[in-house]
Amino acid sequence: xxxxxxxxxxxxxxxxxxxxHPGDYGQIPPPPRGLKPRRRRRRGRGGVGExxxxxxxxxxxxxxxxxxxxVMMLEQNFGSEHKLESERKDRxxxxxxxxxxxxxxxxxxxxxxxxxxxxxxxxxxxxSLHDSAIIEKCHLQAEVLKLKEQLGEADKQIHKLSSALEExxxxxxxxxxxxxGSNSPSMTSISTEPxxxxxxxxxxxxxxxxxxxxxxxxxx
DNA sequence: TTGTGTTTTATTGCCTCC
DNA sequence: GGAGGCAATAAAACACAA
Numbered sequence: 001x002x003x004x005x006x007x008x009x010x011x012x013x014x015x016x017x018x019x020x021h022p023g024d025y026g027q028i029p030p031p032p033r034g035l036k037p038r039r040r041r042r043r044g045r046g047g048v049g050e051x052x053x054x055x056x057x058x059x060x061x062x063x064x065x066x067x068x069x070x071v072m073m074l075e076q077n078f079g080s081e082h083k084l085e086s087e088r089k090d091r092x093x094x095x096x097x098x099x100x101x102x103x104x105x106x107x108x109x110x111x112x113x114x115x116x117x118x119x120x121x122x123x124x125x126x127x128s129l130h131d132s133a134i135i136e137k138c139h140l141q142a143e144v145l146k147l148k149e150q151l152g153e154a155d156k157q158i159h160k161l162s163s164a165l166e167e168x169x170x171x172x173x174x175x176x177x178x179x180x181g182s183n184s185p186s187m188t189s190i191s192t193e194p195x196x197x198x199x200x201x202x203x204x205x206x207x208x209x210x211x212x213x214x215x216x217x218x219x220x
Numbered sequence: 221t222t223g224t225g226t227t228t229t230a231t232t233g234c235c236t237c238c
Numbered sequence: 239g240g241a242g243g244c245a246a247t248a249a250a251a252c253a254c255a256a
Contacts, residue, residue: 063228063229063230063249063250063251064229064250064251065228065229065250065251065252066228066229084242086241086242101230102229102230104242105229105230105231106228106229108230108242108243108244109228109229109230111243111244112244112245113227113228115244
């Protein structure tokens with residue numbers, strides 16, 4: 001898997017990584033103060049073939065792949081400890097018939113690979129967390145929508161109810177103002193009958209409304 | 221065989237720590 | 239100031255499709 005990132009992304013990842021793995025060997029150094037643009041280095045295969053001044057004594061050495069045996073041994077050592085003290089480096093080098101510098105370089109590159117792998121793992125972990133958070137968010141949004149619809153419906157019913165109450169009230173007043181007699185509408189005509197609330201729709205509120213209606217029929 | 225992409229080995233330049 | 243670490247990068251080695 002190839003991840004292409006620009007410098008800023010990499011820096012962000014590094015920061016994240018160092019936060020997630022504070023104890024890991026690779027303490028990411030703080031951003032260099034007054035970061036100078038890196039000087040483009042000159043190359044020239046002269047490095048390897050130079051007669052002198054080449055660190056590690058790789059003079060005249062052609063770049064050569066390490067044998068499976070050597071790699072296995074190095075991997076074993078890396079597995080037990082990612083850091084390489086100079087004593088171990090020299091011992092390993094002589095055991096494997098390599099230059100100590102080669103051993104150091106191998107560890108260097110191996111640490112870099114290990115770090116990249118860790119980063120990729122961390123990335124996939126965070127990505128799956130992010131994905132499930134997105135899904136959860138969708139569910140919650142759908143739920144909010146549903147609840148809003150229910151709320152609108154409840155508002156309508158409440159409106160209906162209060163209109164019915166008002167109507168009852170009005171009729172009641174008319175009854176009182178007119179002749180006390182047979183044609184006065186009784187409070188029992190105020191009924192919640194036309195209100196077809198879904199069962200359990202208003203919950204406890206429905207009981208309260210019944211109480212209110214009863215109370216009104218008593219005192220009006 | 222050859223072009224192309226990936227991996228591995230090695231170098232360079234900079235930084236930190238002792 | 240030197241040793242050692244790291245990022246960036248070059249270049250050899252390797253894998254593999256066309």
